[in-house]
Amino acid sequence: MPINIPKSLPAGELLRQEKIFVMEEDRAKTQQIRPLNILVVNLMPEKEKTELQLLRLLGNTPLQVNVTFLNTATYRSKNVSKNHLDLFYKTFDDIKNRRFDGMxxxxxxxxxxxFEAVGYWQEITDIMDxxxxxxxxxxxxCWGAQAALHYHYGIGKYELPQKCSGVYSHVITDLTVDLVRGFSDIYVAPHSRHTSVSIDEVRQHPYLNLLSYSDDAGVFIVMSKDTRDIMVTGHLEYDATTLSDEYFRDIEKDPAVxxxxxxFPNDDPTQIPLNTWRAHSHLLFSNWLNYYVYQETPYEWDYIDEYVEYHI
Structure with missing residues (x-):
C-alpha cells in the first residue's frame, strides 16, 4: 500500500524513482480505507534529507500511511527554506486537537x-505530554530517544569523551519481542552522537525493557513495558552516505575528527561506504507500524478504551 504525501513535496519524485509506492493526497481521499496517521516531529537540520529517509521506510509496508510533518514554533531551522516549512509543515497548535496512530x-x-536549556524544550515536552x-x-x-528517557523515565545522559560515530554490531536481548521480529542475532546499525545513557539505569528501570545494545556503542533499542514508547539511540534511517557527509562537514571545522x-571500506574515506543496515531499518519500521501502531490503534479514535499508564 502507498504512503500518502502532499502533491509537490520534493521527496516524492525521489521516492517514485526508488519504486516506493507514493499516492498523492487527492487520490488517497477517493479510497475507502482507514489509513494510519503518523506525525513526524522533524528536528533534524537538513529536513528534506530526513523526510526522504523516513518516508522511504514508512512507505515500504502493506499499510496505507498519511504523514504529517511538524516543525517547532519556537525555533525555525536555518537549513531549510521558510517556503518549504510553510508548505509542508505544521506546528503543534495546528494539530493538538487531533489524534494520531503513531508519532x-x-x-x-x-x-x-x-535538555532544559534547549530553546524548544518546553514545546517538545508539551508534545510528549x-x-x-x-x-x-x-x-x-537519537536525541529524541534521550529526551524521552529523560522526561518520561528520569534517565539522564552523559557526554562521551569522543563522538560515537560509525556502524556498530548489536545483539538482541529477546528475539520473541515483535519489534525485533526477523532480526538477526547480531546486526549492525549506525550511530552519530556525542552523548549516551547508562545501560545499567535502563536495565534496572521498572518500566523499561532493553531490547538491543552494542558492546561498543551502548544502549540501542529500549521499549516501555506498556509498549507505547520506543527509544532508538542510533540512526537506522540513515542513508549509506549520511555518516560520510557528517564526517566531511565536521573535518572542515576540526581536522582531528x-x-x-x-x-569506510578499508578505513579509506575516498571509498564509497556501503549500506549494511538497510534490511534491519525496514524491519524495525515495518514491525513498529504493524505490531505497535496498526494492531493497537482503534479504528475510530472516539471509541478508544482507557489504558494503563506506566510513565513516571
Whole structure:
C-alpha cells in the first residue's frame, strides 16, 4: 500500500524513482480505507534529507500511511527554506486537537546542551505530554530517544569523551519481542552522537525493557513495558552516505575528527561506504507500524478504551 504525501513535496519524485509506492493526497481521499496517521516531529537540520529517509521506510509496508510533518514554533531551522516549512509543515497548535496512530520524534543537533536549556524544550515536552492521550505509539530517535528517557523515565545522559560515530554490531536481548521480529542475532546499525545513557539505569528501570545494545556503542533499542514508547539511540534511517557527509562537514571545522568506525571500506574515506543496515531499518519500521501502531490503534479514535499508564 502507498504512503500518502502532499502533491509537490520534493521527496516524492525521489521516492517514485526508488519504486516506493507514493499516492498523492487527492487520490488517497477517493479510497475507502482507514489509513494510519503518523506525525513526524522533524528536528533534524537538513529536513528534506530526513523526510526522504523516513518516508522511504514508512512507505515500504502493506499499510496505507498519511504523514504529517511538524516543525517547532519556537525555533525555525536555518537549513531549510521558510517556503518549504510553510508548505509542508505544521506546528503543534495546528494539530493538538487531533489524534494520531503513531508519532516519530527525530534526533536534533543539541545533544551537548542540557535538555532544559534547549530553546524548544518546553514545546517538545508539551508534545510528549499530549502524545500520552492522543498517540497510540511513539518512536523516538537519537536525541529524541534521550529526551524521552529523560522526561518520561528520569534517565539522564552523559557526554562521551569522543563522538560515537560509525556502524556498530548489536545483539538482541529477546528475539520473541515483535519489534525485533526477523532480526538477526547480531546486526549492525549506525550511530552519530556525542552523548549516551547508562545501560545499567535502563536495565534496572521498572518500566523499561532493553531490547538491543552494542558492546561498543551502548544502549540501542529500549521499549516501555506498556509498549507505547520506543527509544532508538542510533540512526537506522540513515542513508549509506549520511555518516560520510557528517564526517566531511565536521573535518572542515576540526581536522582531528576521527573516522567513523567500521564504515569506510578499508578505513579509506575516498571509498564509497556501503549500506549494511538497510534490511534491519525496514524491519524495525515495518514491525513498529504493524505490531505497535496498526494492531493497537482503534479504528475510530472516539471509541478508544482507557489504558494503563506506566510513565513516571
Amino acid at each position: 516519530i520524534i527525530t534526533g536534533a543537533p543539541v545533544e551537548k546542551m542540557e 499530549w502524545a500520552k492521550e492522543n498517540v497510540t505509539s511513539s518512536l523516538y530517535i 576521527e573516522l567513523p568506525k567500521n564504515y
